[in-house]
Amino acid sequence: MHKALLIDPAKCTSCLQCEMACSFENEGVFNPAKSRIKIFEFEHGARAIPYTCTQCAEAWCLHACPVEALTRNPDTNAVEVSNDICVGCKVCTIACPFGTVNYNKSSGKVIKCDLCGGDPACAKACPTDAITYVDADWTGYERMQASAVSGHGRPA
Amino acid sequence: MDYVVIGTGPAGVVAAETLRRSDPGGKIKMIGDEPEAPYSRMALPYLLAEDIAEDGTHLRHGSGHFKSLGIDVVQDRVASVSGADGKLSLESGGALGFDRLLIAAGSHAIRPPVPGMDLDGVENCWTLADARRIAAATKPGSRVVLMGAGFIGCIVLEALAARKVELTIVEMEDRMVPRMMNATGGDMIKRWCEGKGVSVLTSTQVESVEKAGDALKVSFKGGEGMDVDLVVCAAGVRPNIAFLEGSGIECGTGVLVDNMLATNVDGIYAAGDIAEGPELITGKKEIHAIQPTASEHGRIAARNMSGYPTHYRGSLSMNVLNTLGLISSSFGQWMGVDGGEETEVADAGRFKYLKLAFRDDVIVGALALGLTQHVGVIRGLIQTGTRLGPWKDRLMQDPHRVMEAYLVRTQGSSYGY
Numbered sequence: 001m002h003k004a005l006l007i008d009p010a011k012c013t014s015c016l017q018c019e020m021a022c023s024f025e026n027e028g029v030f031n032p033a034k035s036r037i038k039i040f041e042f043e044h045g046a047r048a049i050p051y052t053c054t055q056c057a058e059a060w061c062l063h064a065c066p067v068e069a070l071t072r073n074p075d076t077n078a079v080e081v082s083n084d085i086c087v088g089c090k091v092c093t094i095a096c097p098f099g100t101v102n103y104n105k106s107s108g109k110v111i112k113c114d115l116c117g118g119d120p121a122c123a124k125a126c127p128t129d130a131i132t133y134v135d136a137d138w139t140g141y142e143r144m145q146a147s148a149v150s151g152h153g154r155p156a
Numbered sequence: 157m158d159y160v161v162i163g164t165g166p167a168g169v170v171a172a173e174t175l176r177r178s179d180p181g182g183k184i185k186m187i188g189d190e191p192e193a194p195y196s197r198m199a200l201p202y203l204l205a206e207d208i209a210e211d212g213t214h215l216r217h218g219s220g221h222f223k224s225l226g227i228d229v230v231q232d233r234v235a236s237v238s239g240a241d242g243k244l245s246l247e248s249g250g251a252l253g254f255d256r257l258l259i260a261a262g263s264h265a266i267r268p269p270v271p272g273m274d275l276d277g278v279e280n281c282w283t284l285a286d287a288r289r290i291a292a293a294t295k296p297g298s299r300v301v302l303m304g305a306g307f308i309g310c311i312v313l314e315a316l317a318a319r320k321v322e323l324t325i326v327e328m329e330d331r332m333v334p335r336m337m338n339a340t341g342g343d344m345i346k347r348w349c350e351g352k353g354v355s356v357l358t359s360t361q362v363e364s365v366e367k368a369g370d371a372l373k374v375s376f377k378g379g380e381g382m383d384v385d386l387v388v389c390a391a392g393v394r395p396n397i398a399f400l401e402g403s404g405i406e407c408g409t410g411v412l413v414d415n416m417l418a419t420n421v422d423g424i425y426a427a428g429d430i431a432e433g434p435e436l437i438t439g440k441k442e443i444h445a446i447q448p449t450a451s452e453h454g455r456i457a458a459r460n461m462s463g464y465p466t467h468y469r470g471s472l473s474m475n476v477l478n479t480l481g482l483i484s485s486s487f488g489q490w491m492g493v494d495g496g497e498e499t500e501v502a503d504a505g506r507f508k509y510l511k512l513a514f515r516d517d518v519i520v521g522a523l524a525l526g527l528t529q530h531v532g533v534i535r536g537l538i539q540t541g542t543r544l545g546p547w548k549d550r551l552m553q554d555p556h557r558v559m560e561a562y563l564v565r566t567q568g569s570s571y572g573y
């Protein structure tokens with residue numbers, strides 16, 4: 001059974017620990033701007049949503065890639081970017097309808113959540129369990145993912 | 157079932173792989189006329205920039221990938237198709253029957269009707285062979301004229317600049333990327349490029365190219381000319397439909413297809429740059445010669461060919477461009493639709509621009525300069541036709557709140573907002 005990130009915004013205090021942990025784990029620096037998970041605040045900070053890739057089944061990014069730089073890791077179910085192959089064309093950044101693949105100017109490549117290879121740093125860093133790493137058949141996760149993709153004309 | 161796919165570009169490759177998944181027992185032949193492993197044209201600029209080697213342009217990397225899927229890749233040219241009796245003829249001789257045919261033969265680069273366009277030293281930048289010739293003909297300091305500042309021209313500009321050539325770009329129309337950007341965005345891109353040392357001549361027409369010793373003399377209408385080492389022509393493309401004459405397959409500019417990507421002939425489908433099919437927002441038939449459309453078309457056509465009826469709502473035009481470090485993107489009906497509303501914020505000094513076009517409270521198009529984070533949500537909002545409700549007015553006031561609008565309107569319910 002694959003695991004997935006389960007996000008419960010009601011528990012998010014917007015402390016940004018997840019962004020720091022993600023950036024440090026993946027980029028070696030504490031720089032929220034380089035994080036693959038992002039906290040969006042609403043109502044002047046009264047509410048917050050941690051937001052990142054759901055590793056969706058459609059994988060629009062993967063199918064749009066011209067050079068097979070995006071592939072699905074069979075162990076974690078994450079769609080991962082191969083830095084060696086990515087040419088930095090950014091087509092995946094406009095093709096992903098969730099906006100969760102971003103261009104990283106300093107590397108000239110794209111970055112996205114890869115679940116840290118199966119041990120996501122954001123979930124470990126979250127002090128309030130707003131982000132947890134759980135079995136993907138957990139119905140709440142399915143509901144979240146279903147709603148995230150609802151209406152998106154599913155490709156075959 | 158015997159499947160034949162014409163074309164080994166992204167549309168053909170994605171289709172052949174999808175056919176294999178949905179019909180494990182079917183016979184699949186993929187015919188391409190280029191003497192190369194299946195590759196991606198859009199990776200060519202990165203080859204020219206020397207970021208990658210030739211194999212970095214390949215669509216698939218595993219050796220024996222197609223063989224292991226039982227996809228027979230044939231290097232040949234399809235000379236003609238007879239739709240009525242399910243047969244095609246090959247240039248090498250011989251005929252081939254099919255139960256289902258996919259036409260994914262792409263387009264070719266054209267040269268404008270200007271004297272001298274057939275001279276040595278005038279190249280397109282469309283195929284791997286073109287890229288090899290351009291690479292061989294240029295070194296730092298080479299003088300190059302690039303004809304055409306459309307989307308492909310601007311991508312080639314970036315690659316030539318990386319080769320450190322002395323570059324002049326000539327565009328007939330009054331701005332850069334005229335089909336991807338309005339004047340506000342196009343002018344900012346031009347100003348940015350000029351600031352980086354590229355000479356950009358808009359509203360300028362090449363009148364002739366002549367041999368001048370070892371160089372080529374390029375003359376401009378109503379102006380002076382210049383001597384250069386190489387002319388690269390990026391003046392547009394046309395679908396490769398000539399071989400379909402007499403096939404019974406209905407063509408406009410490209411091969412006409414419906415929402416199943418089917419042509420008028422039973423069992424024959426078309427995908428990618430060659431297909432003229434429904435556009436997502438207007439439903440009108442258009443050609444979207446872009447990578448994401450090629451791959452979507454390829455997948456959906458293959459599903460329909462293998463007995464899994466899959467309706468396609470239509471393709472969405474989308475482009476992202478990097479001109480010497482300035483990143484711009486363009487989506488759908490950015491020019492606006494009848495009865496719709498538009499909003500924009502521009503900061504010319506900082507090269508930032510965002511424009512949204514609406515029909516009712518739905519986004520149908522957008523332009524952005526200097527936006528790289530979460531830009532995909534614009535596609536998400538257009539693709540899903542998400543009704544923005546009260547957020548439409550908020551976006552009319554401040555289009556930069558598009559990410560907030562997206563989260564609240566598409567993800568809100570699952571989060572209890």
Ligand SMILES: Cc1cc2nc3c(=O)[nH]c(=O)nc-3n(C[C@H](O)[C@H](O)[C@H](O)COP(=O)(O)OP(=O)(O)OC[C@H]3O[C@@H](n4cnc5c(N)ncnc54)[C@H](O)[C@@H]3O)c2cc1C
Nearest residue numbers: 163165166167188189197198234261262428429445446447
């Ligand atoms: C320099 C460059 C940069 C680009 N950059 C981008 C970009 O940034 N973003 C983007 O979205 N798109 C980009 N594109 C466009 C993109 O590459 C095309 O949209 C895409 O290749 C279309 O795929 P296709 O499979 O339909 O056609 P193609 O890739 O053209 O493949 C068709 C194949 O069929 C072959 N063929 C034709 N006729 C026959 C026949 N009769 N018999 C056998 N074979 C035949 C052709 O030779 C070709 O190999 C770029 C293109 C170029 C040239």
